[in-house]
Amino acid sequence: MATKSPDAPVPPVINSGSMSNHEQFHVVYDGPALDEHRMNIRDLAPALVAIADLFSAANTELNGNSADVRVEVKGNFKSGSFQIELIFTQALLVQLRDMFASSTATAVSNASAILAVVGLVGGGGLIGFLRQLRGRRPEHIEDNGESVSVWMAETEVVEVSRPVFRLYKTRAVRVFLQKALSPLELDGVTSFGVVRGNDIDLDIDSVELAAFAFADEQEDVVSDSTSRKMLLIESVTFKDQNKWRVHDGQSAFFTAMDDGEFLNKVNAGERFGKGDVLVVDLQQIQTVANGTLRTEFRILKVHEHRAPLQAALI
Numbered sequence: 001m002a003t004k005s006p007d008a009p010v011p012p013v014i015n016s017g018s019m020s021n022h023e024q025f026h027v028v029y030d031g032p033a034l035d036e037h038r039m040n041i042r043d044l045a046p047a048l049v050a051i052a053d054l055f056s057a058a059n060t061e062l063n064g065n066s067a068d069v070r071v072e073v074k075g076n077f078k079s080g081s082f083q084i085e086l087i088f089t090q091a092l093l094v095q096l097r098d099m100f101a102s103s104t105a106t107a108v109s110n111a112s113a114i115l116a117v118v119g120l121v122g123g124g125g126l127i128g129f130l131r132q133l134r135g136r137r138p139e140h141i142e143d144n145g146e147s148v149s150v151w152m153a154e155t156e157v158v159e160v161s162r163p164v165f166r167l168y169k170t171r172a173v174r175v176f177l178q179k180a181l182s183p184l185e186l187d188g189v190t191s192f193g194v195v196r197g198n199d200i201d202l203d204i205d206s207v208e209l210a211a212f213a214f215a216d217e218q219e220d221v222v223s224d225s226t227s228r229k230m231l232l233i234e235s236v237t238f239k240d241q242n243k244w245r246v247h248d249g250q251s252a253f254f255t256a257m258d259d260g261e262f263l264n265k266v267n268a269g270e271r272f273g274k275g276d277v278l279v280v281d282l283q284q285i286q287t288v289a290n291g292t293l294r295t296e297f298r299i300l301k302v303h304e305h306r307a308p309l310q311a312a313l314i
Contacts, residue, residue, distance in 0.1 A: 023111040025120070026195040027051065031206075033188025043183050050179035057172035058118050062163055117163045118177075120194045121201040126167045126177070127212075132158050135210050136258070136298075153258075153300065174214035184209055220288050226300060229282040231255075232309070233274060244299070246278070255282070255297035262302040275308035 027048075112121070119125025133152065142149035148165040150158045160168075167173045183189050184206040194202040204212075231246040243254035257263060259280075266272070281301040287294050 023115055024196070025115075025201070028193040028195055029183050029189055029191070030193065031188045031190035033186065043186060047180050047183050050176045050182070054118065054173060054176035054180055055114060057170065057176055058114055058167055061166055061170045061173060062114070062117065117161075117167060118173075119164075119202070121196065123201075124164075126164050126173070127202065127204070129158065129160050129164055129168060130211050131208065133211065134256075134258075135213065136256075171214075178212055178214050181209060181212055215289070221285060222288055222293075223286040224283070226281055226283045228303075229280055231278050231280060231282070231299075233272070233276045233278065235274065253297055255299050257299050259299055259302045262305075270305070272305060277304075277306040277309060278302050279304035279306070 029044075029047075116122040117125050119127025119129070129150075133150075136152055138150045138152060140151040142151070146162055148160050148162060150160060150165070152158060181192055181204065184192055184204070190206045192202075192204045193200060229248055231248055234245040234247055234252055236244050244257050245252060245254050247253075278299070280299045280303065283298040283300050285296045285298070287296070
């Protein structure tokens with residue numbers, strides 16, 4: 001007798017040529033600007049359309065023409081923040097025997113599974129993967145069949161399922177996800193969430209937006225080098241995705257901090273501040289997109305943390 005993996009989505013039972021399954025959930029936008037539980041329709045409508053388009057694009061990428069989806073608004077607005085209830089329905093358009101005898105055998109075959117692969121529920125999926133990337137570009141990809149190994153650095157690898165990686169590479173999915181989160185760009189809107197019943201399935205803070213940005217342009221990397229540098233700290237923001245402002249003795253610039261061990265020390269209370277000096281491995285990446293040269297800096301490793309430099313006494 002076959003057993004079911006606890007992590008695998010359970011396929012729906014199909015009795016005829018088509019059937020539907022659905023998931024109900026609340027989309028929640030929160031922040032000081034929404035204290036009165038109201039939201040400008042010009043801001044809300046494009047975001048809701050983007051959520052519907054996100055599901056449609058994800059379903060098309062994962063299931064092709066074997067299923068159709070739709071998202072409906074249910075007239076149930078709850079107090080507290082700004083919440084709107086949605087019903088996500090997937091209609092399977094083929095016989096069960098046809099699904100498992102063709103390329104659709106690996107289809108994400110119910111609404112709940114698509115929500116999980118996108119990452120709106122379950123804590124992982126595409127959204128969880130983008131959070132792990134933190135806006136960084138993968139250095140190397142390994143196809144392992146059912147999963148994909150995404151190397152971010154020589155010693156850092158992220159394992160994701162093939163469906164999640166397919167969504168990551170799908171332009172339409174990435175664009176619609178970014179649009180669904182676009183209200184977080186507004187002043188006073190600080191978080192986006194998904195709630196089912198009394199359970200909070202997803203909570204995205206506005207400071208994380210950079211992780212979900214999608215550049216709709218082809219970038220050519222013209223140089224990528226790493227060197228040992230001494231940097232003077234000018235300012236630090238203790239929030240995920242934000243940049244540190246540093247000075248290398250010639251000019252000031254913003255850099256991402258990718259050294260998790262050093263960040264853990266900071267979070268544990270290691271004292272430092274403006275004027276302190278870091279000796280680091282600094283990565284400099286130059287890219288060209290649409291005729292524009294862009295330079296990105298990333299601190300890969302902090303080797304030393306020193307007190308501010310002192311002028312010599314005469």
